Amino acid sequence: MSTTCALCRRVIPDETIADPQAIQEHHLRPEERATSPTVMLCRPCHDQLHAVFTNAELRADYDTIEALRTADRLQEYINWIRGTDKLRVQTTTSRRVRDTRR
Ligand SMILES: [Zn+2]
Numbered sequence: 001m002s003t004t005c006a007l008c009r010r011v012i013p014d015e016t017i018a019d020p021q022a023i024q025e026h027h028l029r030p031e032e033r034a035t036s037p038t039v040m041l042c043r044p045c046h047d048q049l050h051a052v053f054t055n056a057e058l059r060a061d062y063d064t065i066e067a068l069r070t071a072d073r074l075q076e077y078i079n080w081i082r083g084t085d086k087l088r089v090q091t092t093t094s095r096r097v098r099d100t101r102r
């Protein structure tokens with residue numbers, strides 16, 4: 001068995017997942033967890049999208065996986081991660097996102 005990350009489309013074989021957090025469920029509408037559709041993402045993609053978008057932005061503009069996949073702010077990241085087999089990366093939360101969280 002394996003899991004395909006919905007964002008970067010990398011296939012993560014189960015036997016390489018020593019860390020149960022390596023694949024995470026993302027709620028496409030973060031503030032409506034009970035009813036929100038979810039997608040499975042590798043941890044770097046999940047970290048990255050929450051570092052780049054606020055929950056309000058996710059709700060308003062990026063509540064589908066297609067919107068996320070084609071988001072300008074993620075293209076550079078997606079191109080990069082697709083060329084690696086990393087399941088853990090250092091993400092820096094953008095200043096814009098940090099400011100909204102205050
Ligand atoms: Zn991914």
Ligand SMILES: [Zn+2]
Pocket residue numbers: 025026027046050
């Ligand atoms: Zn999430």
